[in-house]
Amino acid sequence: MTLAIRRVYHIAAFSWYAFVVKILAAKDGEQLPPGIFVYGGPWKYLTFLNLLLQMLFFGLAALSDLQAGKKSESTLNRCKDFLFSVFAFPVGMFVVILFWAIFAYDRELVYPATIDTFFPPWINHAMHTLVLPFLLGEVVVQPHIYPQTKHALQALGGVGAAYLFWIIWVYLSVGIWVYPLLAHFSTPGLGGFFFFNMSVVALLYMLGNKLNSQFWSKDVTSRGQ
Template sequence: MPRTKMSTKHFIFHLGIVLHHVFVLYYFAAKLGKGKVPVDLEWPHGLEKYSGRFLTIWNFVVTLVFWTIYSIDRELILPKALDAFLPLWLNHALHTNITVAAFTELLITFHWYPASRRTTVYGIAAIMVAYSVCLFSTYYYDGTWLYPIYGVLNWTQRICFSAVIIIACILTFLFGEYLNSQIWGLEIQKMKAKNLSKQKKQR
């Protein structure tokens, strides 16, 4: 990875993202603590008890999956009855803003991706498999699905759906790597040439 000093604008940008996440998590926890979740719904029981197990809280990146399901049938991912608890701005803070931030960061910051793409893909897959274990174990021990959509699927569909999400995460990484190569192609060529020069000197 290139060793470059972080500029003031980069520092302010990244600090802003951190503060955004901290505020959202604090607001979310405060709302749960005040018991604002509608009690007449079965699913919010899991929202209160297992708030830390939702993928959004793990990484703030479930934008593509969330909005795809939301556009098909929002009751499968975020029931309308929760609008009073999760206002529109908070919904976007959880499921939209991070993608905007990620693309902005891609445009203003040069990234040197790991040389081993296979290792990175394995790492992403491992994290997502770990989350799948969290998801299914929650249902096994408590009978509660963290996401309503799993409640309307059979077991074959649930496993396939989880596999599709894992694949989508890997494809998202590959897409980000491609965009980075298109935006920062000149810098990447310089880094490759520099590394090649070092290798020749070491020989």
């Protein structure tokens, strides 16, 4: 893939995510519909955190494109590859897959119909659908060097545990779960559900690694995995 195409892709993706985040930020102060509560703001939603993650990654990727011709092992390139492989791809794919799976079963468990008066349908798809083609496009336009699997899964597990503690804190603070679905689980059920989710994220990490190595030559993508 030529550098020019890669630059255009990264700038376009970054601009898109920046635009969506700006639209969401502009909603601050508006009357919230039932199903959304104030405590924690948008920072309690994995969807919003994922948008920031994607915007950060594509911003780093665009900056990295400016270093064309320099050593591929630069700090910026290492950060970009780590961010994509360990977080942006598996978390982004997880948000899309889990959201639409639950939405198809019963949207009230994850995205109550009252929210449609607050977010138009295109915003819903911007948050929960277009993430997937952007990530798959990134696999195509540029190879990424993956870290050792055990280090990647440790990092994913740490971040996953931090988010789990955060949403539990929100619940203990206001007595409301961030996602209505969670109210239907017993305590053991919640533990099993979170373990299942982390297992899916780990599998998505390995899927990203597999796609990356299948699409690009091994000598470009490996780092002693």
